[in-house]
Amino acid sequence: MSKIQEIYHYRTMIASLIKRDLRGRYKGSVLGFAWTFLNPLLQLGVYTVVFSVIMRSGIEDYYLFLFVALIPWIFFSSSLTGGSSCIISQKEMVKKIYFPREVLPIAHVTCQLVNMLLSLIVVFAVLLVSGKGINPAALPFLVPVVLVEYLLALGIAFISSSVTVYLRDLEHILIIIAMAWQFLTPVMYSIDMVPEQLRPVFWLNPMSSVIVAYRDVLYYKQIPHLNTLLVAVGLGIGLLIIGWLLFGRLERHFAEEL
Amino acid sequence: MGVMTDEKNAIEVRNLKKGFKVYFDKGSTIKEKLVSKNRRKYEKREVLRGISFSVKKGEAIGLIGHNGCGKSTTLKLLSRIMYPDSGQIEMRGRVSSLIELGAGFHPDMSGRENIYINASIFGLTRKEIDRRLNDIIEFSELEEFIDNPVRTYSSGMYMRLAFSVAINVDADILLVDEILAVGDINFQEKCFDRMREIKAMGTTIVIVSHSLPQIEQICERTIWIDGGVIRDEGIPKYVHEHYLKEMENKRLEILEREERKKAEEKQREKEQREQEAKPEKEKEDPGQEKDQEQQPEIPAQQPEQENIQNKPGPEEKKEELPPFCSPLSIRIGNKKIQFTDVKLMDTDGKEKTVFKSGESFVVQMDYKSDEQDLLGNFGIGIFRDDGVHAYGTNTLIEHDSLVPIKEKGRVVITVTDNCLLPARYMLDVAIHSKDGIRYDDIRNIIPFRITANKKDIGLCRLDNFWTVDGRRMEKREYED
Numbered sequence: 001m002s003k004i005q006e007i008y009h010y011r012t013m014i015a016s017l018i019k020r021d022l023r024g025r026y027k028g029s030v031l032g033f034a035w036t037f038l039n040p041l042l043q044l045g046v047y048t049v050v051f052s053v054i055m056r057s058g059i060e061d062y063y064l065f066l067f068v069a070l071i072p073w074i075f076f077s078s079s080l081t082g083g084s085s086c087i088i089s090q091k092e093m094v095k096k097i098y099f100p101r102e103v104l105p106i107a108h109v110t111c112q113l114v115n116m117l118l119s120l121i122v123v124f125a126v127l128l129v130s131g132k133g134i135n136p137a138a139l140p141f142l143v144p145v146v147l148v149e150y151l152l153a154l155g156i157a158f159i160s161s162s163v164t165v166y167l168r169d170l171e172h173i174l175i176i177i178a179m180a181w182q183f184l185t186p187v188m189y190s191i192d193m194v195p196e197q198l199r200p201v202f203w204l205n206p207m208s209s210v211i212v213a214y215r216d217v218l219y220y221k222q223i224p225h226l227n228t229l230l231v232a233v234g235l236g237i238g239l240l241i242i243g244w245l246l247f248g249r250l251e252r253h254f255a256e257e258l
Numbered sequence: 259m260g261v262m263t264d265e266k267n268a269i270e271v272r273n274l275k276k277g278f279k280v281y282f283d284k285g286s287t288i289k290e291k292l293v294s295k296n297r298r299k300y301e302k303r304e305v306l307r308g309i310s311f312s313v314k315k316g317e318a319i320g321l322i323g324h325n326g327c328g329k330s331t332t333l334k335l336l337s338r339i340m341y342p343d344s345g346q347i348e349m350r351g352r353v354s355s356l357i358e359l360g361a362g363f364h365p366d367m368s369g370r371e372n373i374y375i376n377a378s379i380f381g382l383t384r385k386e387i388d389r390r391l392n393d394i395i396e397f398s399e400l401e402e403f404i405d406n407p408v409r410t411y412s413s414g415m416y417m418r419l420a421f422s423v424a425i426n427v428d429a430d431i432l433l434v435d436e437i438l439a440v441g442d443i444n445f446q447e448k449c450f451d452r453m454r455e456i457k458a459m460g461t462t463i464v465i466v467s468h469s470l471p472q473i474e475q476i477c478e479r480t481i482w483i484d485g486g487v488i489r490d491e492g493i494p495k496y497v498h499e500h501y502l503k504e505m506e507n508k509r510l511e512i513l514e515r516e517e518r519k520k521a522e523e524k525q526r527e528k529e530q531r532e533q534e535a536k537p538e539k540e541k542e543d544p545g546q547e548k549d550q551e552q553q554p555e556i557p558a559q560q561p562e563q564e565n566i567q568n569k570p571g572p573e574e575k576k577e578e579l580p581p582f583c584s585p586l587s588i589r590i591g592n593k594k595i596q597f598t599d600v601k602l603m604d605t606d607g608k609e610k611t612v613f614k615s616g617e618s619f620v621v622q623m624d625y626k627s628d629e630q631d632l633l634g635n636f637g638i639g640i641f642r643d644d645g646v647h648a649y650g651t652n653t654l655i656e657h658d659s660l661v662p663i664k665e666k667g668r669v670v671i672t673v674t675d676n677c678l679l680p681a682r683y684m685l686d687v688a689i690h691s692k693d694g695i696r697y698d699d700i701r702n703i704i705p706f707r708i709t710a711n712k713k714d715i716g717l718c719r720l721d722n723f724w725t726v727d728g729r730r731m732e733k734r735e736y737e738d
Contacts, residue, residue: 097337
């Protein structure tokens, strides 16, 4: 409990790290912060060209179908892969200054969250401009969905960041895992395409229900099935607790291992 | 959390132990972890072997010791960057550590933005930083540049900004690691004053430093850590003398070991050459020559034995000093040649400790020796009281010559027209061998003072004259 209080006390540090990351990333480039919006927009452009001209799929407006799932997926996968190096990359700080180490993965994941929220602005803009529209009744349900995903990402980042300090290979292994995980999650395809008998397994993957929920709200404009999210909530909380405890154990020797 | 035994203590440390695993071949990749699991050897290096001390509220202590003795580890344990293997640390109040300056600085962001980042890493909230912002900027003297990106700063400016943030983080306990060497002299002075201010406000301070004078200026107490245990503890000046002497002895030991190794090598080479040059038949008479060859070895070997005898035990604070030495003196050397008396006098032979700038003075050194076939290099050194080496010379430097040692003798150096400026100074005297082996070496033997009427400043007077419009200035030429 005192740890949580302490982390709360360090909230300004979390905010500064996020700000530094967001501002620092495009600093020096001509377009600067605009890249935050341009980047997803250009990605979308590529998908549109590829999937509506070259690789036509049976799904209507496939580029949107893909895009609304890909943005939240990128949030998760960058929390997973980038999170693994968030302690190592701040080596000097960890070795020389005291602060609750949890700050680093929290800042990283929150930064990815902010990135996603900024990208979602682009998503909304595209939905409106393309005439697809937004269902105001379904929109509020996005909040719990984002929260659940944040929990999952945070739990995972606690684990990956602390273990990577001791086992540097994890950083590279996780890139492969993230890729496989993406294919096992209905990001590029619909859950309906998964054979009936395999579906229960699919629902065990918390990201399946999260992505499906995003798509329900943004693409199908309907209220998501919250009961499918329950598994994700449970797993999210479980992961967070495991991650928190593991991190607490491993952080004691960070300064020596780095 | 344990219980503090004394309410007045800000820090209590009990039986602190810490070891590091030192891997012979550190592997943190999976292959190394799995494949060579059995071959993964490491050595547990005990850095701290049980350290206990306490620091009172508002007290400042210095931690000293040679590299790797465990002082920085102690500081890291206190600041919670690392955790001890066993033992307890209890701290009362908010802890701030000045171990790393400029943490989290982003070169592309402005000085002002970086203040926020850096201070937040020290655990300050936005409001707290807002309140200190002006103080920090003012202290850094970077008002004009504060909105420029930090990458445009010189390294001095960068450090000034970093230090200003660090020093303005209020804390009840401040842990400092070797950071007072920041920026130019003026800024260093300012940092130092600020440290004193912080101390005056009642902050408890722990400093790790190699700069003993700095510790002497701020701290009430020094803890000397050696080999992971506390070797000595007490008033900084005395602990430092003890420490310096020990360091000197260690240095000497190393020097002598090298010296001996060199001599042995020379000897071996010689023998080899002899064997090559004179095969078998002349083997009977190496006696004569060898005796001569062995000579350089003697001075190298014996001092070591003497050193061991002379080595101060942990309890012993000071060696008996002869009456001609000031109580601050530190005496080292193997004593094959010994000073029996040293006097600082004017040219009339009157002993004095206050001289005018420009006055001549004489250092008269009497010695004795049991061995008569030695050659001695007599030298003096003059240090200003803040440690600046004002002057030093010896017979080898001056005359490219050594003094043939008799049973007893007197060596005198006369300094004509000393040009030192007013200050307190310390005289050192020494007799070394040509190769630098110390026979007798007495630091701080006689304190003395230089006075002057002129008010020019610096270390020594440089003779000069002024010319105005081509006419040389003579005396006061104006009326007021």
